[in-house]
Amino acid sequence: xxxxxxxxxxxxxxxxxxxxxxxxxxxxxxxxxxxxxxxxxxxxxxxxxxxxxxxxxxxxxxxxxxxxxxxxxxxxxxxxxxxxxxxxxxxxxxxxxxxxxxxxxxxxxxxxxxxxxxxxxxxxxxxxxxxxxxxxxxxxxxxxxxxxxxxxxxxxxxxxxxxxxxxxxxxxxxxxxxxxxxxxxxxxxxxxxxxxxxxxx
Amino acid sequence: xxxxxxxxxxxxxxxxxxxxxxxxxxxxxxxxxxxxxxxxxxxxxxxxxxxxxxxxxxxxxxxxxxxxxxxxxxxxxxxxxxxxxxxxxxxxxxxxxxxxxxxxxxxxxxxxxxxxxxxxxxxxxxxxxxxxxxxxxxxxxxxxxxxxxxxxxxxxxxx
Numbered sequence: 001x002x003x004x005x006x007x008x009x010x011x012x013x014x015x016x017x018x019x020x021x022x023x024x025x026x027x028x029x030x031x032x033x034x035x036x037x038x039x040x041x042x043x044x045x046x047x048x049x050x051x052x053x054x055x056x057x058x059x060x061x062x063x064x065x066x067x068x069x070x071x072x073x074x075x076x077x078x079x080x081x082x083x084x085x086x087x088x089x090x091x092x093x094x095x096x097x098x099x100x101x102x103x104x105x106x107x108x109x110x111x112x113x114x115x116x117x118x119x120x121x122x123x124x125x126x127x128x129x130x131x132x133x134x135x136x137x138x139x140x141x142x143x144x145x146x147x148x149x150x151x152x153x154x155x156x157x158x159x160x161x162x163x164x165x166x167x168x169x170x171x172x173x174x175x176x177x178x179x180x181x182x183x184x185x186x187x188x189x190x191x192x193x194x195x196x197x198x199x200x201x
Numbered sequence: 202x203x204x205x206x207x208x209x210x211x212x213x214x215x216x217x218x219x220x221x222x223x224x225x226x227x228x229x230x231x232x233x234x235x236x237x238x239x240x241x242x243x244x245x246x247x248x249x250x251x252x253x254x255x256x257x258x259x260x261x262x263x264x265x266x267x268x269x270x271x272x273x274x275x276x277x278x279x280x281x282x283x284x285x286x287x288x289x290x291x292x293x294x295x296x297x298x299x300x301x302x303x304x305x306x307x308x309x310x311x312x313x314x315x316x317x318x319x320x321x322x323x324x325x326x327x328x329x330x331x332x333x334x335x336x337x338x339x340x341x342x343x344x345x346x347x348x349x350x351x352x353x354x355x356x357x358x359x360x
Binding site: 012015016019020022023026027035036037038039040041042043044045122123124125126127128129131132133135136137139140143159162163166167168195 | 221224225252254259324327338344
């Protein structure tokens with residue numbers, strides 16, 4: 001018998017069922033993982049060769065006790081006051097070398113942002129969520145200052161620029177351009193967050 | 202009449218020919234946006250929330266360490282003290298250093314100094330065990346850490 005019609009058509013009616021089956025399989029087995037978090041550098045184990053002398057006024061101490069209470073610069077403080085206190089400390093600019101700082105130039109507080117160090121101490125029994133919340137506020141203080149300067153100089157937020165810079169899908173020409181801008185802002189307010197070893201008392 | 206004639210007709214069947222296309226589209230969407238979990242969790246891992254986060258985009262540059270209380274079905278054997286999970290087994294604090302070094306050795310040379318340790322710590326854990334881990338990491342000179350959190354507004358501190 002001559003074949004005039006060609007191959008018979010395959011019935012595609014069950015295609016939807018097969019696709020649904022696959023879809024449900026993937027829905028069940030996968031989880032959308034959003035890995036994001038707070039980046040931190042740990043201090044190296046070996047102390048530096050020469051002893052660095054840091055003036056007490058350049059250190060902003062934040063203590064968290066096991067009940068989640070904050071002791072900031074030897075004063076009890078609520079969490080919502082922490083960010084403003086940190087900002088005031090960071091941009092104090094007592095030695096006058098920081099021309100973009102809008103602080104009060106209090107001689108008893110930090111000299112300039114490159115010298116200002118935030119020291120975070122915590123008890124062994126502090127809850128991790130408390131610890132992260134405090135870290136988040138301190139990073140927020142840095143971000144606020146950086147955003148402000150970035151708005152003044154480049155007209156856009158620092159966090160926005162950094163996000164675009166770190167995104168691997170950004171074109172390399174844009175990234176090169178952003179790299180310098182990000183670096184410049186980072187140098188204006190370097191993130192100096194020291195995490196001392198925990199105390200157990 | 203023309204109109205009454207039309208209403209008496211039965212509605213034409215909706216064509217389902219494009220249904221597979223729609224479903225395939227959904228399927229591909231889910232296949233691309235999801236990542237398959239590569240290790241089963243032996244510990245509770247309810248991460249804290251923070252909003253000033255940076256995303257960890259590159260999976261190959263991450264070493265994960267989980268910390269949390271053993272999951273309910275294991276709690277009867279292991280107790281309620283927080284444990285450290287490396288890969289798919291529970292480990293002791295002193296195992297963290299060797300584990301991180303061995304994971305680091307598996308990475309290609311070019312990215313070895315870009316590797317970040319992602320600390321996935323349950324929010325009900327005390328900071329003590331976390332600082333022990335940090336101490337171990339400092340001993341092996343792996344200094345880049347990321348406190349992995351969920352994105353969201355940070356929780357209130359109970360005072």
